[in-house]
Amino acid sequence: MRKWLRNMIAGLLSAAMLLPGTSGFAADGKFNMSYLYFGSTSTYVQTVERTKGALHVVSPDFFNLNADGSLKLTTKLSTSFIAEMHKRNIKVVPFLSNHWDRELGRRALQNREQLSTQIANAIATYNLDGINVDIENLTETDRAAYTDMVRLINSKIPAHKEVSVAVAANPFGSNVGWKGSYDYKQLAAYSDYLMIMAYDENYSGDLTPGPVASDAFVKRSIEYALNQGVSKEKVVLGIPFFGRAWSADGTMNGAGVSNWRVPELVKKYGGRIVYDAPTKSAKATFTVAPGDEVTVIGSTTFSAGTYTIWFENEASIKEKLRLVGQYDIKGTGSWSLTQEEAGTWDYYSRWLNGRFFIDTEKHWAAQDILAMLDKGWMVGTSPLKFSPEQRLTRAQAAVILVKAAGLEDQSAPNAGFRDVPSGFWAKRHIDIAKRAGFITGKEYNLFAPDQQVSREEIASMLARILNLQMEPESEPPFSDVQGGWSYDAVLAMKQAGILNGFEDGTFHPKDGTSRAEMASLMNRIGDRLNEHNN
Incomplete structure (x- = not known):
């Protein structure tokens, strides 16, 4: 077995066990x-x-x-x-x-x-x-x-x-x-x-x-x-990296304040920041009490009084x-x-550059999802949504794996699946994946493209892509994987350190895989997969 597989970070197709991925970016597009x-x-x-x-x-x-x-x-x-x-x-x-x-x-x-x-x-x-x-x-x-x-x-x-x-x-x-x-x-x-x-829009010297x-x-x-x-x-x-401050007594009218200074002032004086939805702007308020330490920022002094700062935050x-x-x-x-x-x-x-999703901002797999977006291996379900908890389908899995395997630019003969017609959105990728040998169909020449892909199916597909072979082992990989068609693949993936299973020793082979879980798994093995492809 390849030595690098031994060193792969162990993980699990579940949020509780997956480690966040990392990715970088540079100026591009816009x-x-x-x-x-x-x-x-x-x-x-x-x-x-x-x-x-x-x-x-x-x-x-x-x-x-x-x-x-x-x-x-x-x-x-x-x-x-x-x-x-x-x-x-x-x-x-x-x-x-x-x-x-x-x-x-x-x-x-x-x-x-x-x-x-x-x-x-x-x-x-x-x-x-x-x-x-x-x-x-x-x-x-x-x-x-x-x-x-x-x-x-x-x-x-x-x-x-x-x-x-x-x-x-x-x-x-x-x-x-x-x-x-x-x-x-x-x-x-x-x-x-x-x-x-x-x-x-509201400026230095503005009374309002x-x-x-x-x-x-x-x-x-x-x-x-x-x-x-x-x-x-x-x-x-043009985007402002500054805000403007006003005092309640009218002695300060629109004084400039750097954006990064505002949270400091709020924290120092026990104020609050709110997001004003109608204007899509941030507003901070705080009071400097008599006897509090005065803050001087450039030529602006925050002495005793109540202040409002409109500024730009994330x-x-x-x-x-x-x-x-x-x-x-x-x-x-x-x-x-x-x-x-x-x-x-x-x-x-x-x-x-439009590489964001409004439904992944605080998600546990946010960085993995962004990494997949950067690599081009996964896309959103709409321009603004990734749908991280949506179950991955067999067609979606085929597309992701073809892209990850570097085969997207290739062509392939018709795989012959009766439920994948010529106009189906993922047909070309399914044909490529079938020719490459890392997907198979169901009975009667069916592929079931819209059926959710199970954990054992993902394990089997990845084991084929990576050419993993199981090593002799006396114990089954998981308590709920004692045999069956996916036994060898799941065992090989476990031996390679890619799958660890749940804390109770189970794998849940028939369960579906969420899009977030797939993103995290692919991000963790992405560099190794590239190495294998090359």
């Missing part, structure tokens, strides 16, 4: 970028590393503006950081900001011919991957000049370099003020994508507490872009990530790295 503003260049690499490979583009604050509107390189610009990102296949696209200074922004537009040349030269000199234009707080009178500046930049940098524009969310279609400064359609024509700043980015606000912001004629491939949804961010798939847009951006909660990157890429 686009994802984030801004780097807080911290120093010396910490930037570590900051990006915490995203666990989820980013395609990072946008650091390397570009500012001089008083005359010309380009100013910040002291954070680092060629070593750029090189480190390129090693990780992450593009470095600095953002150009006027930091809300309207007159400075207008001088940049007036000086756009020189500024665009300076930007193009800096991109070439420092091996940067493009520019994210983030000029804010202009008005409708600057609309044409703003568009022209982006056009000039686009014309002066190589085609493979990125030009993107951060635009104000415009859920109500305003044509004046800050929102009116952006010609969505024309800006999209001269850029690779528009990063919609779909946040600050409320969500930073409610569900309706975000949806309308996306729809406005699409209705303006921006192709969905050029729409990037639940609200997941809802926003779902919108990427719902509208089939390019992807997401976020402001900004270091402000997110711990654990954000554990789920971000999966939800961004």
